[in-house]
Amino acid sequence: xxxxxxxxxxxxxxxxxxxxxxxxxxxxxxxxxxxxxxxxxxxxxxxxxxxxxxxxxxxxxxxxxxxxxxxxxxxxxxxxxxxxxxxxxxxxxxxxxxxxxxxxxxxxxxxxxxxxxxxxxxxxxxxxxxxxxxxxxxxxxxxxxxxxxxxxxxxxxxxxxxxxxxxxxxxxxxxxxxxxxxxxxxxxxxxxxxxxxxxxxxxxxxxxxxxxxxxxxxxxxxxxxxxxxxxxxxxxxxxxxxxxxxxxxxxxxxxxxxxxxxxxxxxxxxxxxxxxxxxxxxxxxxxxxxxxxxxxxxxxxxxxxxxxxxxxxxxxxxxxxxxxxxxxxxxxxxxxxxxxxxxxxxxxxxxxxxxxxxxxxxxxxxxxxxxxxxxxxxx
Numbered sequence: 001x002x003x004x005x006x007x008x009x010x011x012x013x014x015x016x017x018x019x020x021x022x023x024x025x026x027x028x029x030x031x032x033x034x035x036x037x038x039x040x041x042x043x044x045x046x047x048x049x050x051x052x053x054x055x056x057x058x059x060x061x062x063x064x065x066x067x068x069x070x071x072x073x074x075x076x077x078x079x080x081x082x083x084x085x086x087x088x089x090x091x092x093x094x095x096x097x098x099x100x101x102x103x104x105x106x107x108x109x110x111x112x113x114x115x116x117x118x119x120x121x122x123x124x125x126x127x128x129x130x131x132x133x134x135x136x137x138x139x140x141x142x143x144x145x146x147x148x149x150x151x152x153x154x155x156x157x158x159x160x161x162x163x164x165x166x167x168x169x170x171x172x173x174x175x176x177x178x179x180x181x182x183x184x185x186x187x188x189x190x191x192x193x194x195x196x197x198x199x200x201x202x203x204x205x206x207x208x209x210x211x212x213x214x215x216x217x218x219x220x221x222x223x224x225x226x227x228x229x230x231x232x233x234x235x236x237x238x239x240x241x242x243x244x245x246x247x248x249x250x251x252x253x254x255x256x257x258x259x260x261x262x263x264x265x266x267x268x269x270x271x272x273x274x275x276x277x278x279x280x281x282x283x284x285x286x287x288x289x290x291x292x293x294x295x296x297x298x299x300x301x302x303x304x305x306x307x308x309x310x311x312x313x314x315x316x317x318x319x320x321x322x323x324x325x326x327x328x329x330x331x332x333x334x335x336x337x338x339x340x341x342x343x344x345x346x347x348x349x350x351x352x353x354x355x356x357x358x359x360x361x362x363x364x365x366x367x368x369x370x371x372x373x374x375x376x377x378x379x
Contacts (some may be wrong), residue, residue: 017174039073078211141355159193166335170228251281282317
């Protein structure tokens, strides 16, 4: 297969034009962030904000033009909008419906994923707290209680699922457009790590991250699932806001370690989800304590109980404590998560119990909404 170059991409894009922009998109300087990896092409097209809504055909034309290049296996194109200098008019905001707080996007603007009953986010305020390991074991825990589960690796810059699940290879296309998710331990999995090599840096601005996330969620043939677990990147940036505002999340799980520094950042994640009206399913304290494998002595390396105290303080469920243990780390590095490799062990039992608590919260919330819905009585 021939190697595709940035120059080839730009050359082909010179054929893409629209009357609203007065020329082709390359000569007008609208193309940026061109990135080519493993036959996949990623780039963004920046257009005036007042034209963005009617220039979707331009984005599709650019995507098709690039796909026609020999050796291109796929294209991901983001249409981004820039306001003119001095244009301080706010973007039009939808009006809240009855019973919805101001600023909350209406449900009609947050379509679900076909065939998927619920989507939850596993998030943290900072990196290094074991969020991805927790997410994959929670997904397996949900599967253990009889659910059909998928997992979306939303960390574009540092995807972990290929390594955590020992998955190699590239997703296949289902019908020329949709991608088939990879599978491991009964989970359906999608990650940017499947589309580019492990050591390839994703040097992208926010709009490309948003486009990639949207396509990995909506342009994947997930089939019929009870739930998708989204392994969020750390922090409170574009990825978190995109999913919270565009996807009807059933809830979010916050992962933190016990010490104050981690809890400070966890609070930011909690407050972000509250601001965008995403229910909090609970907080998990990871690396909660260490048991010496030789003598059995317990050491609270990062302190202990901080996440539990925080959950009580803000009134959200505390899902449980996960110890700092060699077995969890070794199995994660080997791509054999502890819930799958030792399903009857003490660590798997902890993850399965937390998954059951989170699912019960979702079930209760769903029942409450159904009960609150008005009924029509014919007499």
